Amino acid sequence: MNFVIRHKINLQFKDIKERELPKNHAQHVLVDQEIELLSTQSQVKYPKTLRRISVWDKKNQQTIEIL
Numbered sequence: 001m002n003f004v005i006r007h008k009i010n011l012q013f014k015d016i017k018e019r020e021l022p023k024n025h026a027q028h029v030l031v032d033q034e035i036e037l038l039s040t041q042s043q044v045k046y047p048k049t050l051r052r053i054s055v056w057d058k059k060n061q062q063t064i065e066i067l
Helices: 040-045
Strands: 013-018 029-037 050-057 062-066
Touching: 029 040
Parallel strands: none
Antiparallel strands: 013 029, 029 050, 050 062
């Protein structure tokens, strides 16, 4: 199953692994991590690790964080 969502500000998670960012392209990618959800309810709904990516949206001058 694949999906992409923006995460809420109150999302509780633990960093599992920080992925190395490409040097020659994708300069708008700020963070690429594997994470694990911490709240009991979230762990029951989705016990697997997730990928968290943070990107810079130049047009709107904001950071977007997606899972």
